[in-house]
Amino acid sequence: MKFSKITKVSVTLFLASISLQSYASWQVATGIGQNREDAVNDAIHNLLMQSGADIRLEQSYKSGVLNGTSYGPASQNIIKKLVVLETQHTLNRTTVTIKAFIDDKKAKAKCSGSTVNKSILPLSFKYADSQAFQGALGIEDTNKELDKMLYDQLNNSATFNTRPVLRMNVVNDNGKNVPNKNKLNNLKAISTQYGSQYIITGTINSLSKSKVGNNVITNMLFVPTRTINFDIEVFDAINQQIIFHKNYSGETDWPFDSNEFLDLRSDRFRGSDYGQRLYDLTSSAAKDLVRELQCAPVSARVIDTKGDDVIINMGSDNGLKKDMKFSLAQSSNMISSVGTEYEIHENAKGLYRVTAVYPHSAKLKPLDLQNNTLNVDVDDIVTLE
Numbered sequence: 001m002k003f004s005k006i007t008k009v010s011v012t013l014f015l016a017s018i019s020l021q022s023y024a025s026w027q028v029a030t031g032i033g034q035n036r037e038d039a040v041n042d043a044i045h046n047l048l049m050q051s052g053a054d055i056r057l058e059q060s061y062k063s064g065v066l067n068g069t070s071y072g073p074a075s076q077n078i079i080k081k082l083v084v085l086e087t088q089h090t091l092n093r094t095t096v097t098i099k100a101f102i103d104d105k106k107a108k109a110k111c112s113g114s115t116v117n118k119s120i121l122p123l124s125f126k127y128a129d130s131q132a133f134q135g136a137l138g139i140e141d142t143n144k145e146l147d148k149m150l151y152d153q154l155n156n157s158a159t160f161n162t163r164p165v166l167r168m169n170v171v172n173d174n175g176k177n178v179p180n181k182n183k184l185n186n187l188k189a190i191s192t193q194y195g196s197q198y199i200i201t202g203t204i205n206s207l208s209k210s211k212v213g214n215n216v217i218t219n220m221l222f223v224p225t226r227t228i229n230f231d232i233e234v235f236d237a238i239n240q241q242i243i244f245h246k247n248y249s250g251e252t253d254w255p256f257d258s259n260e261f262l263d264l265r266s267d268r269f270r271g272s273d274y275g276q277r278l279y280d281l282t283s284s285a286a287k288d289l290v291r292e293l294q295c296a297p298v299s300a301r302v303i304d305t306k307g308d309d310v311i312i313n314m315g316s317d318n319g320l321k322k323d324m325k326f327s328l329a330q331s332s333n334m335i336s337s338v339g340t341e342y343e344i345h346e347n348a349k350g351l352y353r354v355t356a357v358y359p360h361s362a363k364l365k366p367l368d369l370q371n372n373t374l375n376v377d378v379d380d381i382v383t384l385e
Helices: 002-022 038-053 129-133 142-155 181-194 218-223 273-293
Strands: 026-034 080-092 095-104 116-121 158-164 198-206 224-238 241-252 300-307 309-312 325-335 341-357 362-366 381-384
Touching: 026 038, 026 273, 038 080, 038 095, 038 273, 116 142, 116 181, 129 198, 142 158, 142 198, 142 273, 181 198, 181 224, 224 273, 241 273
Parallel strands: 116 158, 116 198
Antiparallel strands: 026 095, 080 095, 198 224, 224 241, 300 309, 300 381, 309 362, 325 341, 325 381, 341 362
């Protein structure tokens, strides 16, 4: 009898182990930090980004231990095991490569919006004004480095279908006031041209350097500091509104000479407190964008109609699959009593099902031909159910 109970327990544990392995996998990622612990945590962040995991479930690595690690199938943690494969040290930077056993089933965000990759278009960072540009003396190309760092992070995320950075001048109000009509119109036009629902803009407010004192002795004893201050905004082109705005700022030591030529991609700069802080803030911004957009609505524009079928500007590049269902909203241009033109969307009856998927587009057919909208037109909006 005792043998029978032991056998049942063993079989149960064996089956649980097989079940866990069927929806779990080993994945590899790299991370950067000023020490090994920071680098491992950065690698964990990158791992969750590239796997499309719910970013809110991120675990932390401290004193050589992954917090909350559990090997049981009932555990709610998505990383079951973590191994540091390689560690490299250069100046003040540590780079690690990790391998983690991820529970794919628990990793995915539990929302319909997470089933399709959002099309996002980052615009190049701009300086807020001439004063902000002058304050960046010696590191004027920081805007290009921010472009690259943010793009690399977003492109690494399975949440997004990230377009290449677009270097285009858009009316810039520094994100501190309600966006004006010209800016919204520009962003909407860019969205339509490049087939992206969400547009990301960045504004550099300050990269200014400051001394720690006004006398010679103080300046000899202490290192000057330099600020990092920028804003990130996300524009939803379908709903024509700014849905995210956040400021990122920091101040660290600036150990470089005023006349020194700086290569912003050198280990010397990137390994400095300032270079690492720049990376950390950009990484934090990328994480915030994933958190904000991971479960956001997925919408597309109608670009053509063929009888009862409609063609939309979203396809397999976004992870669209056959039989997915969309609702329809019809677009109309209206003019107010004071002559201002604006666009409205009215929900239409019936649902549409994906019947064919192409790389950048898809064909939708009404679920009920007797109860569908007859006058669907280009620029109408469909939203994933």
